[in-house]
Amino acid sequence: MVVPMYPDLVVNGDVIPQSAVAAELQNHRTSAKNFADALHQATNALVIRTLLLQEATKKKLTAKPQEVGPNKFESEEEALIRELLEKEVKVTPPGEAAIRKEWEKNPSRFRSMPLWEVSHILFKCDPSIAEDRLRAQARAQEVAYMLADNPNKFAEIAKNESDCGSSSSGGTLGQIRPKDTVPEFEQHLRKLQEGETTIEPVLTRHGYHIIRMDAMVDGNVLPFETVRQKISDAIEKAEWTHKAQLFIRELVSSAEIEGANMEKIKSKNTQHSLKRNLRKPTNS
Template sequence: MNRPILPPLVVNGETVPQSAIAAEAQNHAAPRGKPGLAWRKAANALAIRTLLLQAARARGIAETPRELAPGRFETAEEARIRGLLEAAVAVDPPGEEQVRAEWARDPSRFRAPPLWEVSHILVACDPADGEAMQAARARAGELARRALADPAGFARLARETSDCGSRGAGGALGQIRPGDTVPEFEAALRQLQPGEITAEPVPTRHGWHVIRLDALAEGAILPFEAVRGKIAEAMEKAAWARAARAFLGELVAAADISGADLGAGIATETEDEPAGP
């Protein structure tokens, strides 16, 4: 990408190479024709990373990469930053009263998984074949229009046109729980009310789907004892994220930085998350 004409990035006297900013800018979106925005985002991100690495070196934090997955390890910089945050940021776990108060604020947030009863029409194709995918999309769009025009005829339409083995049952897939289908299919289900049909076909690795939600059984509200551990974990994670941002804010306030704008707010890679089951 073309490098915009911007001042060099200097953090406490340490100059960050423009080549590093250019590489980081590839990870930040910006409107077409405005590479300077991606460049500024990259400069801010590298300013924060440089600050954290400087603080880690000052504290003598060792580079001890952890295995993230079989055969995949942290980089030395990632390990050093993690070690710094582990040493500098600590929070107490929430007490029993705090956790119970979070649950009591709205117990309906904590439910057992829902149960969907679903029918669909599949137009099968290979997603890697662009031409076939486009043709299948057109066919599925026409089937969606026919299904919406005659909802009572959905089962007949599925028997006549679907490429799924469920066509013999009028497209009925039976009862489905979260995790039983591919993510795109499940995401579409979560947007439907009972009796509704997807207005647009839904793409998955199997092809295009026209989906009807036949019935929905909301999961029962879970008792406090069933979700206490997960609520406590989520509250502690959110508290840690706030503390990490505060720590980083202190580093920024004490630093001499040019070529970056960190005044709009500090965010770490770990964001607050609402407590949930």
């Protein structure tokens, strides 16, 4: 007798195959500790998708996939869900008073991007290969100790030790802004004050880094007119998402569902299960 790995999911009489649950589970962070939560999120996302597709079929919508990137198009299911939400979820752009009120809550939130001058020393490795990673980590730690004793020799050490092309210029990366580097690099960069160097080597997808913040200029507060459209778009998107969630909760409440606990979906906003199916139409 074969024991199913996942519970059978039945939505208004439609059975969701086990293979679909396994495939969806790959889109959620799983580990031995959080497998049950990830499975719960995956099954809820599948139930929501099925309900949306059932509703699109009921309304006799026809899939018209749109281009979402260079030579990349929606799947038929994605197109049907988008068209359903375009039809059912309507929002009105916020008025001037609402936009200004949001801005006045804290104008300092809206700044130009900061500018950083950064240097680094890279110890290249493939982090997925343990032996390679440990070798690079040992090199990086040794150089970190050298720098602790000789901080003024950063450029000289970078020229001799760094695996990055910037070694020829003493490790300097020049002026960079947020999102110019990989997220794990920027995460540590943001913790540094001007003149500071990371105490411990920083691991990214490229290897281990020793990072120095050479200089920094904070972003300036932007005037209302500059950020007005950005605030308007954010308010409209939040309202659209809220109404889309209400629409989905109505579908869930009126459906016959087996194999999934949808109580949280019915009662409150649960982004983990909804975000896999909610993408605000660009023309709404």
